[in-house]
Amino acid sequence: MRDYTADNITEAVVKEYASKTSDPRMQRIITSLITHMHAFVKDVELTEAEWFAGIQFLTDTGKMCDDKRQEFILLSDTLGVSMLVDALSHPKTGLGTESTVLGPFYVEDAPEQKNGSSIIRRDLSARPTLMRGKVTNAEGAPIAGARVDVWQTSANGLYDIQDKDAPEWNLRGRFTTEEDGSYALISETPVSYSIPTDGPVGRMLDATGRHGMRPAHVHFMLSADGYRPLTTHIFVKGDAYLDSDAVFATKDSLVADFKECEDATLAERYGLTTPFTLLEYDFGLMPAAHS
Amino acid sequence: MRDYTADNITEAVVKEYASKTSDPRMQRIITSLITHMHAFVKDVELTEAEWFAGIQFLTDTGKMCDDKRQEFILLSDTLGVSMLVDALSHPKTGLGTESTVLGPFYVEDAPEQKNGSSIIRRDLSARPTLMRGKVTNAEGAPIAGARVDVWQTSANGLYDIQDKDAPEWNLRGRFTTEEDGSYALISETPVSYSIPTDGPVGRMLDATGRHGMRPAHVHFMLSADGYRPLTTHIFVKGDAYLDSDAVFATKDSLVADFKECEDATLAERYGLTTPFTLLEYDFGLMPAAHS
Numbered sequence: 001m002r003d004y005t006a007d008n009i010t011e012a013v014v015k016e017y018a019s020k021t022s023d024p025r026m027q028r029i030i031t032s033l034i035t036h037m038h039a040f041v042k043d044v045e046l047t048e049a050e051w052f053a054g055i056q057f058l059t060d061t062g063k064m065c066d067d068k069r070q071e072f073i074l075l076s077d078t079l080g081v082s083m084l085v086d087a088l089s090h091p092k093t094g095l096g097t098e099s100t101v102l103g104p105f106y107v108e109d110a111p112e113q114k115n116g117s118s119i120i121r122r123d124l125s126a127r128p129t130l131m132r133g134k135v136t137n138a139e140g141a142p143i144a145g146a147r148v149d150v151w152q153t154s155a156n157g158l159y160d161i162q163d164k165d166a167p168e169w170n171l172r173g174r175f176t177t178e179e180d181g182s183y184a185l186i187s188e189t190p191v192s193y194s195i196p197t198d199g200p201v202g203r204m205l206d207a208t209g210r211h212g213m214r215p216a217h218v219h220f221m222l223s224a225d226g227y228r229p230l231t232t233h234i235f236v237k238g239d240a241y242l243d244s245d246a247v248f249a250t251k252d253s254l255v256a257d258f259k260e261c262e263d264a265t266l267a268e269r270y271g272l273t274t275p276f277t278l279l280e281y282d283f284g285l286m287p288a289a290h291s
Numbered sequence: 292m293r294d295y296t297a298d299n300i301t302e303a304v305v306k307e308y309a310s311k312t313s314d315p316r317m318q319r320i321i322t323s324l325i326t327h328m329h330a331f332v333k334d335v336e337l338t339e340a341e342w343f344a345g346i347q348f349l350t351d352t353g354k355m356c357d358d359k360r361q362e363f364i365l366l367s368d369t370l371g372v373s374m375l376v377d378a379l380s381h382p383k384t385g386l387g388t389e390s391t392v393l394g395p396f397y398v399e400d401a402p403e404q405k406n407g408s409s410i411i412r413r414d415l416s417a418r419p420t421l422m423r424g425k426v427t428n429a430e431g432a433p434i435a436g437a438r439v440d441v442w443q444t445s446a447n448g449l450y451d452i453q454d455k456d457a458p459e460w461n462l463r464g465r466f467t468t469e470e471d472g473s474y475a476l477i478s479e480t481p482v483s484y485s486i487p488t489d490g491p492v493g494r495m496l497d498a499t500g501r502h503g504m505r506p507a508h509v510h511f512m513l514s515a516d517g518y519r520p521l522t523t524h525i526f527v528k529g530d531a532y533l534d535s536d537a538v539f540a541t542k543d544s545l546v547a548d549f550k551e552c553e554d555a556t557l558a559e560r561y562g563l564t565t566p567f568t569l570l571e572y573d574f575g576l577m578p579a580a581h582s
Contacts, residue, residue: 001534002543003543004374005383009371010375013370013371016539021500030499033331036331048376048377055367060353072346080329084332085337087300243293250294252294
């Protein structure tokens with residue numbers, strides 16, 4: 001076929017791909033992708049200059065990615081696409097802990113640590129925060145041996161991989177629940193911070209007048225044999241950005257009290273002095289889907 | 292706002308951007324982009340694994356781009372997006388030469404050459420091809436001083452920037468029309484070739500069962516004061532891929548006869564021997580829009 005016009009090209013391109021693609025799932029995805037991309041271009045009557053600006057934006061976004069920075073995840077997050085995928089994959093059921101976005105700063109293979117140990121790998125003289133609780137199934141029965149992967153920003157609002165002065169694996173660690181399902185670790189209380197705005201996503205936020213602030217949170221990723229993996233945050237109650245999260249990720253059930261604690265017995269058990277900050281949060285995992 | 296669901300997040304994200312974006316054009320584009328991206332995700336019920344594969348695909352596409360390779364343009368071309376933008380910007384009017392895609396291989400600032408000179412910068416012992424014609428306005432009156440930028444693949448199917456053995460600027464050049472609107476240059480007859488398939492776009496074509504072949508063509512980019520710039524190809528009549536161009540760019544009015552020529556007078560004028568190949572093609576430019 002030749003001489004495609006704005007009126008017939010979408011149908012022709014879809015037909016070309018659909019007729020050649022043998023995998024049904026790929027066929028469904030590529031058909032919908034082409035249809036929506038073309039509909040967007042037609043809807044806004046995209047000019048050649050705007051198309052080229054889009055090409056440059058995507059190229060710059062790719063160039064910004066390296067082993068410590070994932071600008072396309074950041075773009076997906078700031079456009080609400082990540083939370084939409086999360087919502088489709090993990091609709092609210094009222095059972096188990098709710099999920100939220102992975103974000104661009106997860107790093108695999110953080111140090112495996114004993115419960116009660118600290119992930120603070122330098123002394124910032126911040127008040128230590130004890131985070132503890134249980135991992136259970138949806139009925140509240142403890143899950144022993146669950147993996148609990150934790151990561152968060154430091155008091156300067158930076159993850160270790162963004163901060164050349166941070167020691168390796170600062171504020172990252174992996175824990176395993178005890179027989180009673182319990183986990184415990186020492187960290188800092190997270191602060192609200194700006195997503196990195198020195199790249200294409202920052203230019204997009206500037207151009208659209210949005211701020212890049214995220215409410216303070218700790219990332220948790222949990223897994224256990226026979227259960228659905230859970231990727232989530234615990235947000236800090238009272239944070240100013242809970243209702244204007246740059247990546248639309250706040251959920252009420254994930255907001256928790258990071259409270260001042262004077263409990264000397266608890267302090268002694270974890271080698272702390274009073275007062276310290278205490279976060280108590282129990283996670284509920286859902287059974288894995290039967291396959 | 293908190294606790295976004297698949298049912299309310301699109302409207303909420305659109306509202307957030309629309310309420311903050313002051314530029315009306317940006318507001319229209321970002322609104323439509325978010326709406327269509329979210330609709331695609333919902334339409335196919337994109338899984339987390341597929342979302343992550345998409346992130347990796349886009350990242351790889353960005354990484355593939357350098358000063359000699361533009362993989363995002365290739366992606367746009369192979370999904371028919373480039374031709375759609377072209378069709379919207381240059382609807383068929385019956386006046387002036389039709390446009391087609393720029394493609395990923397244009398390089399600025401090719402050597403400026405005299406009419407009748409050759410852009411073959413190495414001896415491949417291919418039969419030379421004389422390309423000549425006139426640049427006129429829509430009524431056929433000659434346009435003197437029009438810039439004619441030409442680029443094409445060699446007989447091996449590679450553009451100079453893809454071919455480490457090619458001399459710099461091989462088969463690229465810039466010409467300026469004479470007082471009578473005429474241009475003339477010596478080149479090769481282009482061949483059909485595959486777009487580069489060693490990157491993410493190649494993986495997409497593999498996964499969808501499509502070939503990457505393009506019908507043989509010469510790229511032309513024309514401009515003249517007071518006229519709309521024209522980006523187009525001249526395709527070789529009889530090529531096997533005219534009706535299955537990987538980037539949907541063929542137009543009948545741009546298909547021309549590259550014919551064997553025995554004209555000794557013409558051969559002598561351009562320093563050729565008979566037989567040589569002759570392409571005669573006249574370009575018509577449209578007046579620039581009033582701004």
